[in-house]
Amino acid sequence: MTAPNELRLLPWSGPEGKPCYLSTDDPDGYMSRLADNIEAIQLGTASALLEESSEALDDQDTSPGEMRCLAKELNGALRDVYRVATSRGRLRATSDPRESAY
DSSP: OOOGGGOEEEEEEOGGGOEEEEOOSOTTSHHHHHHHHHHHHHHHHHHHHHHHHHHHHHOTTOOHHHHHHHHHHHHHHHHHHHHHHHHHHHHHHHHOHHHHTO
């Protein structure tokens, strides 16, 4: 098992939106691979939304309703990407002690 300061923040929330963590010493275990796959999907979704938002901003015919919907989707994607970045930053800092010195 990993030490408490080495818990992995998972890319989904638990009940009431609380963060979920994984404690394992197996980066190739089922839950680690599942989290990796979900993170990849979330990052891919964010990338697609960035492209879609650029097109919508350039299109004068985009309605306010469409922009609001897109903003909601971007908000969710940003939340997911922030969680992935936070998780990976923690993993990187715990896997390489030199990283936490900076």
